[in-house]
Amino acid sequence: MSRLPQWLGGLGSGLVRLGERLEARKATAEAQPAAGQASGPASGAVHGAVATPMPASAASAATPVSPSAAASPSAPGAAPAGPVSGPAPDPATGSGAGAVPPSVPVDRAAPGARPDPVAAVPWGVRVAAEVGWRLLVLAGTLWVLMRVISAVRLVVLAFVAGLLITALLQPTVALLKRRGVPRGLATALTFLSGFVVMGLVGWFVVWQVTENLDDLSKQVQHGITELKRWLLNSPFHVTQGQINNIADKLSEAIGTSTKDITSAGIEGVQVIIEVLTGILLAMFSTLFLLYDGPRIWQWLLKLVPEAAREGVAGAGPRAWATLTAYVRGTVIVALIDAIFIGIGLYFLKVPMYVPLAVFIFLFAFIPLVGAVVSGALAVVVALVTRDVFTAAMVLAVVLAVQQIEGHVLQPFILGRAVRVHPLAVVLAVAAGSMTAGIGGAVVAVPLVAVTNTVVGYLRAYAKEETPPEVSS
Numbered sequence: 001m002s003r004l005p006q007w008l009g010g011l012g013s014g015l016v017r018l019g020e021r022l023e024a025r026k027a028t029a030e031a032q033p034a035a036g037q038a039s040g041p042a043s044g045a046v047h048g049a050v051a052t053p054m055p056a057s058a059a060s061a062a063t064p065v066s067p068s069a070a071a072s073p074s075a076p077g078a079a080p081a082g083p084v085s086g087p088a089p090d091p092a093t094g095s096g097a098g099a100v101p102p103s104v105p106v107d108r109a110a111p112g113a114r115p116d117p118v119a120a121v122p123w124g125v126r127v128a129a130e131v132g133w134r135l136l137v138l139a140g141t142l143w144v145l146m147r148v149i150s151a152v153r154l155v156v157l158a159f160v161a162g163l164l165i166t167a168l169l170q171p172t173v174a175l176l177k178r179r180g181v182p183r184g185l186a187t188a189l190t191f192l193s194g195f196v197v198m199g200l201v202g203w204f205v206v207w208q209v210t211e212n213l214d215d216l217s218k219q220v221q222h223g224i225t226e227l228k229r230w231l232l233n234s235p236f237h238v239t240q241g242q243i244n245n246i247a248d249k250l251s252e253a254i255g256t257s258t259k260d261i262t263s264a265g266i267e268g269v270q271v272i273i274e275v276l277t278g279i280l281l282a283m284f285s286t287l288f289l290l291y292d293g294p295r296i297w298q299w300l301l302k303l304v305p306e307a308a309r310e311g312v313a314g315a316g317p318r319a320w321a322t323l324t325a326y327v328r329g330t331v332i333v334a335l336i337d338a339i340f341i342g343i344g345l346y347f348l349k350v351p352m353y354v355p356l357a358v359f360i361f362l363f364a365f366i367p368l369v370g371a372v373v374s375g376a377l378a379v380v381v382a383l384v385t386r387d388v389f390t391a392a393m394v395l396a397v398v399l400a401v402q403q404i405e406g407h408v409l410q411p412f413i414l415g416r417a418v419r420v421h422p423l424a425v426v427l428a429v430a431a432g433s434m435t436a437g438i439g440g441a442v443v444a445v446p447l448v449a450v451t452n453t454v455v456g457y458l459r460a461y462a463k464e465e466t467p468p469e470v471s472s
Helices: 003-049 056-062 067-071 123-151 153-178 183-211 213-233 240-256 258-266 268-302 306-347 353-363 369-385 388-413 422-462
Strands: none
Touching (some): 123 153, 123 422, 153 183, 153 306, 153 422, 183 213, 183 268, 213 240, 213 369, 268 306, 306 353, 306 369, 306 388, 353 369, 369 388
């Protein structure tokens, strides 16, 4: 143990000497190229001055010797008198024994270093990797968000329903405030009148269905009998045995589904409780959004980082304008569809034409899919209660109204505020229905429309461009 400090001291001194040697070699290697560049022009001048080579004896005889140099041979630093022995300088190179040869620069290559790993990766692979991990982060975030929404689906759907109702009622509150009505009173009047109207519509639908249920069942039985008779006399060559086979399979399917129907009836109480809870949450959300909507938005802006706050503050009003235009336009289009199809059902003497018209109005909030389902329901009711000709006429009325809606009403009423491709609409409705059922299908399209508006504005804001104003 006593020799350990001495050994460490010797090791340290050795490392110091090694470092000094490396520094000296580095300085010598750096000085040699500079010395070679400086001696190059001088040697060229000497070679240019010696135009004719001379013998060594002639050169020595022609060289004069000063008397002082010859008289003092013992002077310090003086050369001895007499002939100087040694090799004569080379006339071609001007070099001899006393001449210092010009320094030749030595090219010492730097030790081979490994390339930077980032530079070694091809550019396309680097771009793909950058895009890939960002897409993975976005996909993970979206997956977590969908899991959270599925866990609290009732709360999310109730809040979104309240947001849509607020977008429908908020223009009325703004109109009353412009007329001098206080904000609290305007909010209360709009809230009460809106939910009273929606409650009356729901009560009317339930009342019409319960009142016409017995008559409808009798007409359905009569319609099935007429359908059998028409199939037997039709050119499809359907036999009585085939019809009875289909009827037996339907009865068997209904019998096997009795347990499912019973369990659904037992779970109906829980469903009713959830529906009532959702309605109450939607009502409270609507009330507070109508009253304190701007303050809630300002509070949400404080949660956004300051660097992105300005862009989000500009995207918010445009998103709200898009949502308001969508809800208002959808309500108007659905009301027109329900009125005209209901009039057609009335003239064709289809029973329960008023409840069917209300169903058409409600299903119109589900784009594309809702129109198909409500129209098919009207055609089926006409088929089983009237005849094939009436069902065909109902189908013609439904298709005519829907064509007018798609090519005239929606472009004119919604305008350019809501621009969503039909493929995006279908995918959004499918994803929403898979995630949250009918409620998800209802809120999917306005969510996509608002997202489209926000992304477009933020892209234009990032490019320091002024996006077009959205007409509310």
